Amino acid sequence: MPDKSKLYLVPTPVGNLEDMTFRALRILKEVEVILAEDTRTTGFLLKHFDIKNKMLSHHKFNEHQTVEGIVSRIKAGESVALVSDAGTPGISDPGFLLVRECISQGVEVECLPGATAFVPALVDSGLPAERFVFEGFLPQKKGRQSRLKELAEETRTMIFYESPFRVVKTLTQLSEYLGAERKASVSREISKLHEQTVRGALNELISYFTQNEPRGEFVLVVAGKARSNPEKEYGEKV
Secondary structure (H helix, E strand, O other): OOOOOEEEEOEEOOHHHHHHOOHHHHHHOOOOOEEEEEHHHHHHHHOOOOOEEEEOOOOOOOOOHHHHHHHHHHHHHOEEEOOOEEEEOOOOOOOOOHHHHHHHHOOOEOOOOOOOOHHHHHHHOOOOOOOOEEEEHHHHOHHHHHHHHHHHOOEEEEEEEEOOOOHHHHHHHHHHHOOOOOOEEEOOOOOOOOOOOEEEEHHHHHHHHHHOOOOOOOOEEEEOOOOHHHHHHHHOOO
16 A cells, blocks of 8 residues: 555656556555546546546646645645656646645655656657756747757757647757757657657758648757867866
């Protein structure tokens, strides 16, 4: 049985349902409450695995109002699991506010290892993965240009999430600020039937996705700015 008075963060598949772990299934079956970003999406997952535990809605539009009540329930002795629609809660999904409040009130938190979209995209890109920076979604309006200017000097591999409707726009802006020849990789529909990774310079990727309509969920992986002395930066002998 899961520990009482504890919050579990449970990753769910980003695509293929076979990516669900045995441990995640056990926790979801045994906790008293499952917090779901979208109860319809999670309901489909739970039905597939014959899990019938109680669900409550917990998403970015209500989390400020629900956090205190959830923490009170956990402190009163309930075991609670938090899931997002796909991947690991808290990674560009609701979860941070609840985790922070649990920690501040002395409630134990445990995050299970499991699916997240950016790790396979990074490894599959062929770009350096020993040091990287996860940017999630770029600001849509305020602060977007200033962030792009800052990232033009970033030497680590950069990872972004993007919707199919803004992929070409984002690639075009990255090309303007980082240079058209900057190497990058675009992965879509990770772990799903139509999974695809396209690699090349930013200008080549812009051309490809202008000619081929972007569909699905996207992860962009972009090479960092070339280092003038990489050996010295990595602390190796020169």
